[in-house]
Amino acid sequence: MSAPLLELDRLAVRLPVHGELSTVIHDASFEIAAGEALGLVGESGSGKSMTARAIMRLLPPRAEISGSVSYLGQSVPGFSRSALRDFRATQIAMIYQDPRAHINPVRTNGDFLLEAMLAQGVRPAAARERAVGLLAQVGIADGGRRLRQYPHQMSGGQLQRIMIAAALVTSPRLLLADEPTTALDVTTQAEVMAILGDLRVERGLALLFITHDLDLAAAVTDRMAVMYAGMIVEIGSSQTIHQDALHPYTVGLLRSRPKIGSRARIWVIPGRPVSAFEAGPGCVFAARCPYATGRCRTERPGLREVERQLVACHRAEELKGSVSFSAEAAISD
Amino acid sequence: MISQQHHQLGPADPAGPPILQVRGLRKVFKIRSEGSRRTENLVAVDGVSFDLPPSGSLGIVGESGSGKTTVARIIAGLEQPSAGTVLVGGSPLARRRRRRRRRVQMVFQDPYSSLDPRQTILAGLDEVLRLHTKSGKSGRRARALELLHQVGLDERHENLRPRSLSGGQRQRVAIARALACGPEVLILDEAVSALDVSVQGQVLNLLAELRTQIQVAYLFVSHDLAVVQQVTDDTIVMHRGRVVEAGPTDAILTSPADDYTRRLLAAVPRPGWKPSRRADGG
Amino acid sequence: MSLASVNLVTVEPASGRRRTRLDPALAGIGAVLVLLVLAAVLAPLIAPYSPDQGNILIANAPPSPAHLLGTDAVGRDIVSRLIYGARLSLLGPALIIALATTAGVTLAISAVWIGGWYDVVVSRVLDLLFAIPGLLVAIIAVAVLGTGLIAPVLALSLAYTPYIARVLRSVALRERRLAYIESVQLAGFSGWAICLRHLLPNVMPLIRAQATLAFGAALVDLAAISYLGLGVQPPTPEWGIMVSDGQASLLNGYPLESISAGFLIVVVVVLVNLLGDRFAIRAEEAG
Numbered sequence: 001m002s003a004p005l006l007e008l009d010r011l012a013v014r015l016p017v018h019g020e021l022s023t024v025i026h027d028a029s030f031e032i033a034a035g036e037a038l039g040l041v042g043e044s045g046s047g048k049s050m051t052a053r054a055i056m057r058l059l060p061p062r063a064e065i066s067g068s069v070s071y072l073g074q075s076v077p078g079f080s081r082s083a084l085r086d087f088r089a090t091q092i093a094m095i096y097q098d099p100r101a102h103i104n105p106v107r108t109n110g111d112f113l114l115e116a117m118l119a120q121g122v123r124p125a126a127a128r129e130r131a132v133g134l135l136a137q138v139g140i141a142d143g144g145r146r147l148r149q150y151p152h153q154m155s156g157g158q159l160q161r162i163m164i165a166a167a168l169v170t171s172p173r174l175l176l177a178d179e180p181t182t183a184l185d186v187t188t189q190a191e192v193m194a195i196l197g198d199l200r201v202e203r204g205l206a207l208l209f210i211t212h213d214l215d216l217a218a219a220v221t222d223r224m225a226v227m228y229a230g231m232i233v234e235i236g237s238s239q240t241i242h243q244d245a246l247h248p249y250t251v252g253l254l255r256s257r258p259k260i261g262s263r264a265r266i267w268v269i270p271g272r273p274v275s276a277f278e279a280g281p282g283c284v285f286a287a288r289c290p291y292a293t294g295r296c297r298t299e300r301p302g303l304r305e306v307e308r309q310l311v312a313c314h315r316a317e318e319l320k321g322s323v324s325f326s327a328e329a330a331i332s333d
Numbered sequence: 334m335i336s337q338q339h340h341q342l343g344p345a346d347p348a349g350p351p352i353l354q355v356r357g358l359r360k361v362f363k364i365r366s367e368g369s370r371r372t373e374n375l376v377a378v379d380g381v382s383f384d385l386p387p388s389g390s391l392g393i394v395g396e397s398g399s400g401k402t403t404v405a406r407i408i409a410g411l412e413q414p415s416a417g418t419v420l421v422g423g424s425p426l427a428r429r430r431r432r433r434r435r436r437v438q439m440v441f442q443d444p445y446s447s448l449d450p451r452q453t454i455l456a457g458l459d460e461v462l463r464l465h466t467k468s469g470k471s472g473r474r475a476r477a478l479e480l481l482h483q484v485g486l487d488e489r490h491e492n493l494r495p496r497s498l499s500g501g502q503r504q505r506v507a508i509a510r511a512l513a514c515g516p517e518v519l520i521l522d523e524a525v526s527a528l529d530v531s532v533q534g535q536v537l538n539l540l541a542e543l544r545t546q547i548q549v550a551y552l553f554v555s556h557d558l559a560v561v562q563q564v565t566d567d568t569i570v571m572h573r574g575r576v577v578e579a580g581p582t583d584a585i586l587t588s589p590a591d592d593y594t595r596r597l598l599a600a601v602p603r604p605g606w607k608p609s610r611r612a613d614g615g
Numbered sequence: 616m617s618l619a620s621v622n623l624v625t626v627e628p629a630s631g632r633r634r635t636r637l638d639p640a641l642a643g644i645g646a647v648l649v650l651l652v653l654a655a656v657l658a659p660l661i662a663p664y665s666p667d668q669g670n671i672l673i674a675n676a677p678p679s680p681a682h683l684l685g686t687d688a689v690g691r692d693i694v695s696r697l698i699y700g701a702r703l704s705l706l707g708p709a710l711i712i713a714l715a716t717t718a719g720v721t722l723a724i725s726a727v728w729i730g731g732w733y734d735v736v737v738s739r740v741l742d743l744l745f746a747i748p749g750l751l752v753a754i755i756a757v758a759v760l761g762t763g764l765i766a767p768v769l770a771l772s773l774a775y776t777p778y779i780a781r782v783l784r785s786v787a788l789r790e791r792r793l794a795y796i797e798s799v800q801l802a803g804f805s806g807w808a809i810c811l812r813h814l815l816p817n818v819m820p821l822i823r824a825q826a827t828l829a830f831g832a833a834l835v836d837l838a839a840i841s842y843l844g845l846g847v848q849p850p851t852p853e854w855g856i857m858v859s860d861g862q863a864s865l866l867n868g869y870p871l872e873s874i875s876a877g878f879l880i881v882v883v884v885v886l887v888n889l890l891g892d893r894f895a896i897r898a899e900e901a902g
Contacts, residue, residue: 043529043530043531044529139610156397185396185397185556186396186556186597186600186601187396187596187597187600188396189600189602189608190599190602190608190609190610191608191609191610193602193608194607194608194609194610195610197608198610212529212530213530213602214530215601215602215603215604216602218602218603218604219602219603219604219605219606219608220602220606220608238604239604242604243604252531253530253531256530256531256533256534257530257533257534257559258534258537258559258560258562258563259559260558260559260562260586260598260601261586261587263562263563263583265538265541266534266537266538266563267534268531268534268535268538269531269534270535272499272501272502272529272531272532273529273531273532327538328538409801410801411797411800411801435801435802435803437801438798438801438802439797439798439801440798441794441797442794443794446793446794446795447793447794447795447798448795449795449799449813449817450795450817450901451816451817452813460799460802460804460812461802464802464803464804465802465803507798510798510802511798511801513802514801514802514803
């Protein structure tokens with residue numbers, strides 16, 4: 001396998017929470033090869049968005065990080081100011097859940113799309129032509145007209161396409177997509193995912209796809225990492241995880257989503273998702289896990305290889321295939 | 334035209350006449366288009382009719398702009414229809430307050446705005462019980478605790494304010510508050526959509542459980558087909574203000590008749606899924 | 616997890632009550648203001664001399680142990696006049712704020728609740744009032760009703776009503792659309808009950824902030840009216856009058872009367888504004 005495009009090694013992030021520095025990400029390690037799609041899946045507070053911010057070096061000023069983030073072998077935290085600017089401008093791009101919050105409402109789509117190109121000294125006519133071409137790639141046919149319109153004249157799905165087009169302007173090699181379809185209708189989500197899929201093929205674009213939706217991640221990514229309370233609890237081939245998850249949290253999460261065509265009562269993971277700083281000293285999932293033992297509560301398991309997956313569970317082998325949760329309705333978070 | 338006819342849903346009237354009858358519902362919003370003084374008519378809901386049997390459960394499925402939430406709000410009495418009728422227990426939804434209104438209650442999507450931030454859980458329930466029952470203080474507290482137990486909460490929560498509760502707990506309280514009115518129809522408008530997946534499952538199971546315990550009919554409004562399947566017997570699919578398909582939920586999900594329903598189902602992610610791309614949609 | 620959500624994840628104490636941290640700055644400001652109000656109320660007990668009776672023989676006396684800030688042009692003790700002056704100087708703006716807040720809150724909440732044409736009319740009237748300078752209204756009111764406390768207080772109450780009502784209307788409008796208001800509506804409560812029990816308490820932090828900030832502005836306006844000779848009349852002790860009365864002495868080299876009264880006005884306004892800013896920040900955090 002060739003050298004990875006992006007590699008995280010024991011990345012830990014500490015942030016001020018209520019005035020004290022608290023860990024929000026524990027020792028996250030993963031890599032993304034050129035052209036590969038990695039899913040980062042988790043519920044609220046899991047630290048999935050924070051991981052993306054750490055990669056982009058967009059953490060708040062008082063954040064402390066340890067471990068390493070390297071892009072093509074170079075340390076991202078070690079980048080000089082100009083190298084960082086260059087990294088963000090040409091190598092990596094990000095799209096978000098709420099495009100409206102990331103686009104200036106009083107400027108036209110054209111102003112937004114052309115800005116980066118004009119800053120690089122591209123002539124306006126050429127920049128416009130390129131922008132119309134990019135819009136066509138993301139499924140917007142009448143690009144010329146759209147460039148003159150304002151963000152509020154666009155639907156959410158159209159605006160997300162424009163954000164994707166803007167992300168492509170600098171021909172990045174890695175796209176960080178943070179819940180890009182969560183606010184969209186399912187049919188629109190399907191179209192946006194199709195566009196992202198095509199772009200990966202056409203441009204060899206690598207994708208870090210952040211989502212709360214395990215089914216969606218399993219469908220559109222090659223590998224996925226499941227995060228809980230700031231920790232990656234399982235990582236491996238998306239298909240394998242979707243079929244034969246090893247970590248009790250992953251199994252529970254998969255089975256707590258109703259499946260079309262089955263009316264069986266869904267399983268319920270007791271309690272609510274916690275943040276990293278609320279987790280105890282042992283396994284971050286111990287408080288909600290029906291299989292937790294004394295060891296689970298005191299000794300935090302690290303990721304280890306079990307059946308070609310990496311899983312952070314002391315009991316992964318013995319529990320394999322037998323994890324189940326109650327379908328009790330009264331269980332409250 | 335399918336949306337013009339009246340859909341007979343559910344088993345053939347085992348429980349008597351429908352608790353909710355909706356006929357020819359239409360809602361037109363006047364919107365002022367940009368830069369002009371003319372108002373345009375936006376038809377949000379057009380010719381929607383359906384029945385909901387007592388203790389039945391009907392799903393309204395659709396994407397944004399389908400008119401599903403407008404239908405729910407009209408039935409709740411939060412919007413006035415431009416045309417059509419809503420009969421609750423055979424009589425029209427009058428403007429008269431209290432007795433009429435309490436028969437239809439609603440749980441909203443956003444758990445963070447659906448409870449008064451200044452009111453403790455018990456105070457919120459007590460307020461409703463004081464309006465609708467004649468019980469004394471201790472009787473009301475007993476009833477409030479019973480409601481809390483029904484939604485999976487208990488004494489530990491009664492003196493908390495919403496800010497100390499998680500999203501899932503807040504939706505449970507919202508459900509308890511709605512039930513405190515003793516409604517015959519409970520409208521759940523995307524009531525689990527904003528919750529984390531693991532918590533969503535808990536609330537779905539709770540809703541399924543509640544139906545077996547108390548006499549209440551659900552009108553379950555959602556964009557999420559898999560979720561609708563968990564709690565409904567029948568479903569209507571709405572698209573651009575109209576009903577495009579109606580029938581038993583299982584039949585719609587397994588053998589959809591309408592093109593739009595098929596497209597909705599095809600868009601649900603699953604392993605091996607190949608998302609499809611239309612020309613210039615969205 | 617976004618940055619914003621980090622802040623939302625709060626670990627609450629088991630009681631679930633809001634932790635009441637005592638803000639030292641807030642406590643300090645509050646203490647000074649409470650002392651001032653106490654001084655005004657207890658003026659007869661703590662003022663060393665009568666505010667009205669002077670001894671012309673010691674006119675414009677310099678500060679001394681007997682007269683800490685000296686005496687004015689007719690020999691009255693300046694400290695005593697400042698203490699008595701606090702009564703009208705604080706009572707005036709307090710009345711204005713009480714009237715303007717009552718009117719503003721009533722108008723804003725009713726406009727939001729009733730909506731439609733009523734809301735349009737109320738909003739336009741408030742816009743109109745907002746456009747007319749308060750001092751101008753006060754001068755007209757004095758022309759009609761004569762000098763004294765009543766005319767300027769009524770005029771400024773009218774002028775400050777839109778200041779309270781306009782901001783409140785927009786915030787209450789947002790609050791009214793929240794699901795919890797709609798669900799109490801569905802539960803069958805009357806408009807009165809919903810407005811008094813739910814809407815009003817939830818916009819109270821904003822009302823408090825607006826009223827506090829308006830207090831400072833009203834104090835300055837009233838002092839200006841007194842200074843112009845349109846408010847309460849000399850020899851009544853009042854800070855605005857003292858600034859004006861002291862002017863002649865100021866030019867003759869005895870500046871303490873004008874300066875000390877002016878200083879008190881500035882101190883009260885700054886403290887009240889600081890308090891208002893704190894309230895505004897809290898209102899924002901709560902909302």
